[in-house]
Amino acid sequence: MDDKARSLKINKNMEDFADVEEEMELRRGPWTVEEDLELINYIATHGEGRWNSLARCAGLKRTGKSCRLRWLNYLRPDVRRGNITLEEQLLxxxxxxxxxxxxxxxxxxxxxxxxxxxxxxxxTRVQKHAKQLRCDVNSQLFKDTMKYLWMPRLVERIQATNTRSVSTSDQLVINNNNNNTNMEHCGLIMSNPNGYIITSEHSNVAVSPSSDLTECHVKICSDQDLVEQQLSSHNYLDNNSGLMFGDVTKMQDESYLNWYENNVNGIIPNYSDSFWNIGYDEDFWLLQQQQQVIDNGNF
DNA sequence: AATCAACGCAACCGCGAAGAA
DNA sequence: TTTCTTCGCGGTTGCGTTGAT
Structure with a gap:
């Protein structure tokens, strides 16, 4: 088929589509509560998939694409929205x-x-910082800023909010209730200057730095018992995955500590836990630190 | 109180891949 | 093998909300 013929065919298809759209009066824009309920009820009975026919059979005046998007991003029962945790930001x-x-x-x-x-x-959040720093989000400068300032800062904050509630690795809370995928969940384990910490029950990924945070290995733990076993036998190194499991009080990561001492300690003040509870604009603070490091050419 | 700009997020669009006919 | 349909992904848009003036 030559280009002209193909073009005519495409145009014809577009016309057909426009006719169908007009005939069916396809709706666009925000979903109504009624539409949501129709979609939820239909999927509860018939399951998801085959979105175009689903849209027709459910009597929804929406495209299959629109139905799929609405279900996956909003209506799905296990979807979580808003309040992205520190652990999730780090990840x-x-x-x-x-x-x-x-x-x-x-x-x-x-x-x-x-x-x-x-x-x-x-x-919204990450690119905003790049914009305010007047550098490209893909630039090495910005990547270094994330690597050496933002991420360690997140680790610090996670540590601050978790060491109060988790004193040993044995208190790990296993969250293993995802029914829709074959992933199983465990707590988040990560390196920090004081050793390894374990995050809240909502975490689901193991992060285990070997030298510094940006080189960490990330994997979904597939065996709850194995994780618990590893955690209770302090300082366990899994040779297959490269994951290290350790006790909060016993693990030390010297290379990370050295890097931290040289690059972060002099820049980031040692705030107490209460610091984060007084409404300080941490984004603003972070930007200040970033700008300071950039100005000094410290990377 | 009104206006405006910035932000956040839901929804849409275009494209390529995969599968079906 | 070719064509068509469907799906899923990444990029983009538009609108409601919020905050500043």
């Missing part, structure tokens, strides 16, 4: 540094989060 930064804008891939490691939400988080 997004880490995974994005590895894979770039592979939002759906990143979302696989944050159960309940959609690719759309992660993408929005990146655009």
């Amino acid at each position: 997004i930064l880490e995974l994005h540094s590895r894979w770039g804008n592979r939002w759906s891939k990143i979302a696989q490691y944050l159960p309940g989060r959609t690719d759309n939400e992660i993408k929005n988080y990146w655009r």
Whole structure:
């Protein structure tokens, strides 16, 4: 088929589509409560998939695409929206540094989060910083800022909020109730200057730095018992995965400590826990630190 | 109180891949 | 093998909300 014929065919298809759209009076824009209920009820009875026919059979005046998006991003029972945790922020930064804008891939490691939400988080929060620093989000400068300032800061804050409630690794709370995927969940384990900490019950990914945070290994733990066993036998190194499991009080990561001493300690003040409870604008503070480091050429 | 700009997020769009016919 | 349909992803848009003036 030559280009002209192909073009005519495409145009014809577009006309057909326009006719169908007009005939069916396809709706666009925000979903109503009634539409949501219709979609939920239909999927509860018939299951998801085959979105175009689903849209027709459910009597929804929407495209299959629109139905799929509404279900996956909003109506799905296990979807979580808003309040992205510190652990999740850290994970997004880490995974994005590895894979770039592979939002759906990143979302696989944050159960309940959609690719759309992660993408929005990146655009609104992360790119905002790049914009304010007047540098490109893909520039080495900005990547270094994330690597050496933002991520360690997140680790600090996670530590601050968790060491109060988790004194030993044996208190790990296993969250293992995701029924929709074959992933199983465990707590988040990460390195910090004081050893390894374990995060809240909502965490679901193991992060285990070997030298510094940005080199950490990330994997979904697939065996709850194994994780518990590893955690109770302090300082366990899994040679297969490269994951290290350790006790809060016993693990020390010297290379990270050295890097931290040289690069972060002089820059980031040692705030007490209460510091974060007084309404300080941490984004503003972070930007100040970033600008200071950039000005001094400290990377 | 009114206006405007910035922000956050839901929804849409275009494209390529995969599968079906 | 070719064509068509459907799906899923990443990029983009538009609108409601919020905060500043």
